[in-house]
Amino acid sequence: MQKHSHLLLDIEGTIVLDKRYTPVPGSVRWFNSLAKKGVKARLVTNNTTESPDHLYDILRKRGFKFARDDFFTCLTVALARMKRNPAKGGAKSCLVFGKQAVKKYLRQNGIKPMDSKNVDAVLIGHDPTVTYKKLNTAVGAIIENGAKLYTLHRNRRFVDENREIVMSSGPIAKALENACLVRASLCGKPDRRFYLSSIKGWDVERSEILMVSDDPFADLIGAKKIGMKTCWVLTGSQKDRNVVKKIAKKYHPDYILDSVTDIPG
Ligand SMILES: [Mg+2]
Known part of the structure; x- marks a missing residue:
């Protein structure tokens, strides 16, 4: 697959396996090596069970090294929108x-x-x-x-x-x-505004950004609609490759991989 300079990564089912936040085998080492290779990565999650700060702490404890500003959750967006409710x-x-x-x-x-x-x-x-x-x-x-x-x-x-x-x-x-x-x-993925705010400050064409998720429907169709490249990984709740047949061809994932660690850094 083509190498991408910017990665947007889903969390659950993509870099961790479940709600215990067990890392996908090899994902911590893979993720932490990205920065050294000049690849920019941000995490985007629709997690609705933990506070954003707590989730950030859990992932750091599991070994994933990333800045708080490179982490976007639907709950932060929800709070901002509710406060703006005209x-x-x-x-x-x-x-x-x-x-x-x-x-x-x-x-x-x-x-x-x-x-x-x-x-x-x-x-x-x-x-x-x-x-x-x-x-x-x-x-x-x-x-x-x-x-x-x-x-x-x-x-x-x-x-x-x-x-x-x-x-x-x-x-x-x-x-x-x-x-x-x-x-x-x-408030969360695949809302266009959510995606646009999570790639803010990245001065590249959207086609140079790869969105990676275990959800080929909502997450990846939404990313594709705004021009990003997409990668479906089979470590989450959707594992049957045949489900892409239910998706219109123009929204098919660009890549289907067994694990996020198969993405070249
Ligand atoms: Mg997921």
């Missing part, structure tokens, strides 16, 4: 579908998480405790209180800490959009 003069409260770490991150940054329909915003992340009652509270917030709907991403499924393939946040966002006839604001 209709509400900036959201002050939010019904959160997500884990405690997400609620804590919002609280620390001035948005109060509340299990009530009297909120300014509804935020969808991975929430294994989701119930019909909570979904209905969200419907009430959107329809009766005019809360704006945000989703951290639209991923369909992922590999959890028990190595099981489980449903992700996308289908939950879709259910609420359908019930309320609204369109959720997408």
Whole structure:
């Protein structure tokens, strides 16, 4: 494959195998050798279960060496967008579908998480405790209180800490959009604005940037749409090469590799 000077790397399923953040074999050494070879790399994640700072610490502890500024998460974008919500003069409260770490991150940054329909915003992340009652509270917030709907991403499924393939946040966002006839604001990959902000400052043609992910659908189609080259790696929840047949030819990944470590540095 052609050598790329700039890499955008997904995290889960791409450089780590699962929610325990077990590195893909050889990925730490491969990743840390990129800088020495003059290859620029940034990490982009749709993680919705850890605070951005905590996730950064975990990856550093696993041995990946990178600067905080080279790490982009959907949660940082969600917070910024909620604070800018013009209709509400900036959201002050939010019904959160997500884990405690997400609620804590919002609280620390001035948005109060509340299990009530009297909120300014509804935020969808991975929430294994989701119930019909909570979904209905969200419907009430959107329809009766005019809360704006945000989703951290639209991923369909992922590999959890028990190595099981489980449903992700996308289908939950879709259910609420359908019930309320609204369109959720997408904060993470493959949102065009998310990708553009994560390549800011890279003074190269987009075709020189390679986006690498285990998700050939959302992540890579989105990257391709803005002109990046794409590489699908088979270390995540999608392992069947035949699924590319479900993708329009113009959005097929440029490369399909067994592991991120097969990318020349
Ligand atoms: Mg992934």
